[in-house]
Amino acid sequence: MKQKLVIIGLLLGSITSSNAQLLGKIRNTANQANNAVETAKKAEEVVNTGEKVAKKVKNKGGASSGTSSLKLDWNMYKQTPAVTFNSLLYGTSIGTGGLTRFSGYTATFVPNKTTSGATVNTVHDQSEFLKIKVYKGDQYITYFEYDGFQQFDDGKKIKYNTPDSRYKRDGEWVGGTEIDVQKWGTGDYRLDFIAGDKMFYSFNFEIQKLTNSDPYATMNEMYVTRGPWNDYAYMNYDESGNLVFGYYLNHEEFKPDPANSRK
Secondary structure: HHHHHHHHHHHHHHHHOOOOHHHHHHHHHHHHHHHHHHHHHHHHHHHHHHHHHHHHHHHHHHHHHOOOOOOOOOOOOOOEEEHHHHHHHEEEEOOOOEEEEEOOOEEEOOOOOOOOOOOOOOOOHHHHOEEEEEEEEEEEEEEEEEEOEEOOOOEEEEEEEEOOOOOOOOOEEEEEOEEEEEHHHHEEEEEEEOOOOOOEEEEEEEEEEEEEEOOOOOOOEEEEEOOOHHHHEEEEEOOOEEEEEEEOOOOOOOOOOOOOOOO
């Protein structure tokens, strides 16, 4: 009888031990499952966060790089779009202190309709329509938006005018169309003219700094543009009807002072 009781006890102990091991395995499995669920939730949160960040970065990148989703109808004109040379030389102006302005350009045969046939709204679509990207050598500096409201010759010509109001660029409100050469330095520069989704024209020029050795001079240095200004002349009719012949020459003399004709 004692032997039976001992055997039964051993069996019960074995069963209890087995149940405990099984329960432990079940608990471990449950914990692993919970951990897997938590990991999946965290992974989902990371993915969602990443998607939000990616969208923000994409939007910011589009603004900072000057890209556009406005699809223009580039088959609207048979002629090749360009920028008039006269407006390039007049619109690219530099002050003696290095403040360089890009405005007043006249573009030709740039479409003012989209691929869907809609007319571009120059107010609503300003951030997507006319832009200029500025480069120093191969280094991208910035871009500017332009007001394309002024159009003539049935829309075949359009002005790159400075906007009347400020606009957001890289999350900041900006205005004007100037760069400070004292910040970026002298060297080779390039302007890329953009309309909608296409860059259609480039203009290369150089900025140099002249120095004055006169210790008593009121101005010791001066920034100037170099390039086609020294190579071309122009002819046009003035108000009297006379034909005027002129040169595109920059002031490069310290005397008289270009900022003050009395000096």
